[in-house]
Amino acid sequence: xxxxxxxxxxxxxxxAQVASRPGQSxxxxxxxxxxxxxxxxxxxxxEGAPVHVCGSFDSIVDGLVLTASVTAPxxxxxxxxxxxxxxxxxxxxxxxxxxxxDVHDQRRKGGHGEEEVxxxxxxxxxxxxxxxAGNNTFADIEAxxxxxLVESLPLKPLCRPDxxxxxxxxxxxxxxxxxxxxxxxxxRWSALESLKAQLEAEAGDxx
Ligand SMILES: [Zn+2]
Ligand SMILES: [Zn+2]
Numbered sequence: 001x002x003x004x005x006x007x008x009x010x011x012x013x014x015x016a017q018v019a020s021r022p023g024q025s026x027x028x029x030x031x032x033x034x035x036x037x038x039x040x041x042x043x044x045x046x047e048g049a050p051v052h053v054c055g056s057f058d059s060i061v062d063g064l065v066l067t068a069s070v071t072a073p074x075x076x077x078x079x080x081x082x083x084x085x086x087x088x089x090x091x092x093x094x095x096x097x098x099x100x101x102d103v104h105d106q107r108r109k110g111g112h113g114e115e116e117v118x119x120x121x122x123x124x125x126x127x128x129x130x131x132x133a134g135n136n137t138f139a140d141i142e143a144x145x146x147x148x149l150v151e152s153l154p155l156k157p158l159c160r161p162d163x164x165x166x167x168x169x170x171x172x173x174x175x176x177x178x179x180x181x182x183x184x185x186x187x188r189w190s191a192l193e194s195l196k197a198q199l200e201a202e203a204g205d206x207x
Contacts, residue, residue: 007134007137007138009133009138009140009142010032010033011032011033011035011140011141011142011145012133012134012138012139012140013028013057013138013139013140013141014137014138015057015064015097015132015136015137015138015139016136016137016138018057018058018059018064019059019064019099019132019136019137020059021059022059022060022061023058023059024058024059025056025057025058025059026056026057027055027056028053028054028055028056028057028066028068029053029054030052030053031050031051031052031053032050032051032053032141032145033047033048033049033050033051034046034047034048034049034050034051034072034145034149035047035142035143035145035146035149036146037146037150038072038146038149038150038153039074039075039076039150039153042076042077042079042156042157043074043075043076043077043153043154043157044074044075044076044153045072045073045074045075045089045149045153046073046075049072049073050073051070051071051072051145051149052070052071052072053068053069053070053141053145054068054069054070054071055067055068055069055093056068057097057139062098062099063096063097063098063099063132064096064097064132064139065094065095065096065097066093066094066095066096066097066139066141066144067092067093067094068092068093069090069091069092069093070090070091070092070093070145070148070149071088071089071090072088072089072090072149073086073087073088073089074086074087074088074089074153074157076157077157078157078158078159078163079156079157079158080158080159080163080164080165080166081159081163081164081165081166081173081174081175082166083159083173085157085159089149089152089153091148091149091152093128093144093148094128095128095129095130095141095144095148096128096129096130097129097130097131097132097139098129098131098132099132099136100131100132100135100136128144128147128148130143130144159175163175164178167180167182169182170182
């Protein structure tokens with residue numbers, strides 16, 4: 001994102017109207033392009049794919065809380081049967097966008113900046129805390145989307161929880177052919193048969 005022009009980011013959400021005082025709410029219901037670098041060759045969300053975000057920014061005293069349901073199209077292959085999977089992946093995200101302390105203090109607290117800064121600095125800034133941009137007028141949700149989607153993708157995607165996978169011997173899809181099996185005993189039996197025939201032949205030669 002461009003820090004100087006946050007409004008030009010496709011992930012920027014204008015929150016100026018709710019950042020003025022606590023108790024305000026701004027709903028979000030829009031598609032955003034999927035950020036790059038989500039997933040691997042087994043499971044991924046294609047860069048630029050529409051990621052639907054539906055929720056709201058709610059202002060509290062020292063920042064905004066975003067609570068949203070995020071739905072993204074996932075391209076994957078089943079880790080057992082290798083079938084291509086195209087499914088929507090929906091997660092619920094909660095993130096905190098603290099007001100930048102200096103701007104916040106200057107605008108709302110006048111001379112009480114020091115105390116406020118101490119409180120903010122003492123807070124634990126977890127993975128789900130993101131800075132506001134443009135003097136607290138924009139929330140850029142690119143990093144939030146990437147972090148939450150990357151974290152939530154299953155490592156071993158399955159076409160269904162009880163996918164039977166592929167036959168380890170011939171690669172047959174065991175979901176489509178539940179009765180598929182190899183006649184292992186027959187192979188052994190035929191080996192015995194040929195041995196028996198060989199022994200009989202040898203016995204016959206001896207006579
Ligand atoms: Zn499968
Ligand atoms: Zn087989």
